[in-house]
Amino acid sequence: MSQNQILQSLIAENLVSDPKGARGRLLKEAARLFREKGYERTTVRDLAAAVGIQSGSLFHHFRTKEEILKAVMVETIRLNTALMQAAMEAAETSKDKLRALVRAELESINGQTGEAMAVLVFEWRSLSADSQAEVLELRDIYEALWLDVLGALREQGRLLAEPFVVRRMLTGALSWTVTWYRPERGGLTLDGLTDQVMAMLGFPAAP
Amino acid sequence: MSQNQILQSLIAENLVSDPKGARGRLLKEAARLFREKGYERTTVRDLAAAVGIQSGSLFHHFRTKEEILKAVMVETIRLNTALMQAAMEAAETSKDKLRALVRAELESINGQTGEAMAVLVFEWRSLSADSQAEVLELRDIYEALWLDVLGALREQGRLLAEPFVVRRMLTGALSWTVTWYRPERGGLTLDGLTDQVMAMLGFPAAP
DNA sequence: CAATACCAAGCAAGCGCTTGGTTTGTAAAC
DNA sequence: GTTTACAAACCAAGCGCTTGCTTGGTATTG
Numbered sequence: 001m002s003q004n005q006i007l008q009s010l011i012a013e014n015l016v017s018d019p020k021g022a023r024g025r026l027l028k029e030a031a032r033l034f035r036e037k038g039y040e041r042t043t044v045r046d047l048a049a050a051v052g053i054q055s056g057s058l059f060h061h062f063r064t065k066e067e068i069l070k071a072v073m074v075e076t077i078r079l080n081t082a083l084m085q086a087a088m089e090a091a092e093t094s095k096d097k098l099r100a101l102v103r104a105e106l107e108s109i110n111g112q113t114g115e116a117m118a119v120l121v122f123e124w125r126s127l128s129a130d131s132q133a134e135v136l137e138l139r140d141i142y143e144a145l146w147l148d149v150l151g152a153l154r155e156q157g158r159l160l161a162e163p164f165v166v167r168r169m170l171t172g173a174l175s176w177t178v179t180w181y182r183p184e185r186g187g188l189t190l191d192g193l194t195d196q197v198m199a200m201l202g203f204p205a206a207p
Numbered sequence: 208m209s210q211n212q213i214l215q216s217l218i219a220e221n222l223v224s225d226p227k228g229a230r231g232r233l234l235k236e237a238a239r240l241f242r243e244k245g246y247e248r249t250t251v252r253d254l255a256a257a258v259g260i261q262s263g264s265l266f267h268h269f270r271t272k273e274e275i276l277k278a279v280m281v282e283t284i285r286l287n288t289a290l291m292q293a294a295m296e297a298a299e300t301s302k303d304k305l306r307a308l309v310r311a312e313l314e315s316i317n318g319q320t321g322e323a324m325a326v327l328v329f330e331w332r333s334l335s336a337d338s339q340a341e342v343l344e345l346r347d348i349y350e351a352l353w354l355d356v357l358g359a360l361r362e363q364g365r366l367l368a369e370p371f372v373v374r375r376m377l378t379g380a381l382s383w384t385v386t387w388y389r390p391e392r393g394g395l396t397l398d399g400l401t402d403q404v405m406a407m408l409g410f411p412a413a414p
Numbered sequence: 415c416a417a418t419a420c421c422a423a424g425c426a427a428g429c430g431c432t433t434g435g436t437t438t439g440t441a442a443a444c
Numbered sequence: 445g446t447t448t449a450c451a452a453a454c455c456a457a458g459c460g461c462t463t464g465c466t467t468g469g470t471a472t473t474g
Contacts, residue, residue, distance in 0.1 A: 040247030172383020199367035
């Protein structure tokens with residue numbers, strides 16, 4: 001399944017909003033603004049202006065501003081979990097699966113959904129405790145994918161550190177790329193960056 | 208030189224504020240609050256209440272709220288650069304120097320200055336562009352320490368990835384520990400965590 | 415002809431910061 | 445050893461503005 005097919009099926013199941021619809025467009029703009037200025041500094045007037053409506057009209061689609069933030073996060077996790085699962089199924093060996101996961105997460109962070117992923121990392125505290133708990137549940141599915149693959153490599157003796165520590169280190173390392181990685185200006189492609197991450201972990205790129 | 212001696216000499220040079228003084232106490236509380244609730248959600252009334260004065264009285268010590276954020280960041284970098292330099296001087300081989308750097312940065316993030324370090328990472332965008340540029344200059348000194356050591360290891364063929372990429376990955380990975388590492392509850396000590404990071408990079412701990 | 419999507423206007427609360435005046439600490443002058 | 449001088453630290457009050465959100469009404473759509 002292509003990335004687009006995955007997106008389409010999620011839309012069909014009503015798990016993520018169609019980016020062509022009103023709600024989807026708002027979420028996309030919200031992700032952009034939240035990343036650019038931060039959630040607190042983004043006003044409901046900013047959000048409304050970005051999609052060309054009055055600020056009060058926002059509250060027909062969402063009950064509160066926080067609900068917008070939560071929706072951005074929830075839909076992003078749903079999409080990326082699906083993308084990860086698809087990326088992994090295509091790989092055979094544990095090493096290839098790890099590479100697929102790294103590559104997929106780098107793509108989430110630095111590609112189309114990058115703005116939303118950055119929001120997920122940097123605006124976490126702006127969610128109420130209740131919403132945080134809800135979103136955390138979704139993340140667990142996602143994290144289990146990683147731990148399975150890292151656990152297998154550890155058993156093969158090809159990983160020198162503990163899987164759960166490695167995963168957390170990778171979460172930080174890969175998220176952080178959003179602050180410095182600029183594929184458009186500079187020689188490092190996304191595949192090149194993936195190679196570097198794998199090399200750092202002791203898996204040299206095939207020659 | 209012990210950590211405390213380093214702190215004392217920086218205070219003597221007026222590069223960081225004495226935590227016993229009014230200014231120092233305010234900065235300490237500010238770091239705590241900024242980390243806990245974020246810069247935007249922390250009001251000048253919160254800050255004032257934390258040190259037991261009226262909100263207006265804050266503006267005798269700092270001209271704006273942003274100046275407080277900047278001061279937290281600047282003083283934190285100054286202190287940690289000094290601590291890093293000291294930690295590295297004690298090490299001999301490149302591998303030991305790398306371990307010293309990792310250990311020192313983990314300590315910055317998860318120890319006494321942890322709250323301020325978290326602010327440095329997560330509240331960066333709340334600084335004006337001018338202040339960002341100023342703080343960045345200070346960070347460059349700090350980063351040069353890392354690149355020297357990683358460069359040496361790369362030349363020895365003991366590092367499979369590019370130094371500047373590894374440094375950025377480590378920045379993310381180590382910063383991220385602030386979100387999950389809790390030494391008080393759980394078997395992993397700071398030295399144990401350092402071992403795990405080194406192992407991940409292909410430097411197994413001595414038996 | 416209902417439901418959905420939106421507008422125009424504005425309210426109450428909270429924000430950073432200012433103002434004018436009082437207390438407190440310090441040290442020279444007598 | 446008391447008085448005088450002065451700055452630094454602080455308080456009490458509140459100004460002007462922005463914030464998230466509400467309200468009552470009007471188009472638009474199937």
